[in-house]
Amino acid sequence: xxKQLVAVVMAAIFxxxxxxxxxxxxxxxxxxWEYITKESSYTKWExxxxxxxxxxxxxxxxxxxxxxxxxxxxxxxxxxxxYGSIAVKENYGTDKELKAITVMYKVTGYNPDAGDWFWAKFxxxxxxxxxGKPAGCVGCHGTRAKNDFILVHEFK
Ligand code: HEC
Numbered sequence: 001x002x003k004q005l006v007a008v009v010m011a012a013i014f015x016x017x018x019x020x021x022x023x024x025x026x027x028x029x030x031x032x033w034e035y036i037t038k039e040s041s042y043t044k045w046e047x048x049x050x051x052x053x054x055x056x057x058x059x060x061x062x063x064x065x066x067x068x069x070x071x072x073x074x075x076x077x078x079x080x081x082x083y084g085s086i087a088v089k090e091n092y093g094t095d096k097e098l099k100a101i102t103v104m105y106k107v108t109g110y111n112p113d114a115g116d117w118f119w120a121k122f123x124x125x126x127x128x129x130x131x132g133k134p135a136g137c138v139g140c141h142g143t144r145a146k147n148d149f150i151l152v153h154e155f156k
Pocket of ligand 1: 056057058059060061062065067087088089102103104119120121130134136137138140141149150151152153
């Protein structure tokens with residue numbers, strides 16, 4: 001009887017642990033795009049409290065942008081942010097036309113030398129132009145490695 005109970009509890013643990021993570025996409029551009037546009041729909045996410053709505057930006061991203069963050073990022077009070085955190089940045093031209101979508105996604109063990117971020121740059125229709133561990137993204141954001149490579153939000 002006791003053995004059966006142990007077996008049931010063990011089975012429950014083994015089934016539940018992977019399920020808790022199952023909803024997050026792998027570090028590849030297609031699954032990430034699918035996740036942020038369909039499964040989770042980033043436009044319903046929030047903004048950082050200190051970076052609301054459309055904001056002026058710098059090169060290379062363009063003159064205007066919005067940065068949406070998921071719950072895991074938003075609930076992270078200290079750097080590094082929690083695994084599974086995603087920041088989606090909509091990049092606009094001066095005409096307020098959407099030009100590109102750049103994404104940072106924190107994946108356990110993906111790139112320990114540079115904050116475990118998976119980087120991607122998509123065209124507005126979801127084509128991944130650049131993705132993975134691009135030296136450009138990592139290098140420039142790496143100037144704020146202490147802020148977990150995040151530039152628009154300052155952890156206090
Ligand atoms: C030369 C510097 C530079 C490079 C290269 C760069 N970024 Fe950024 N990134 C910035 C700056 C500056 C911001 C702050 C917002 C702004 O000014 O546009 C930013 C903001 C972001 C944000 C919003 C989250 C945050 O960190 O605040 C994302 C997501 C992002 N970049 C993704 C990328 C990706 C993906 C790449 C590579 C394809 C990339 N960036 C390359 C400078 C850079």
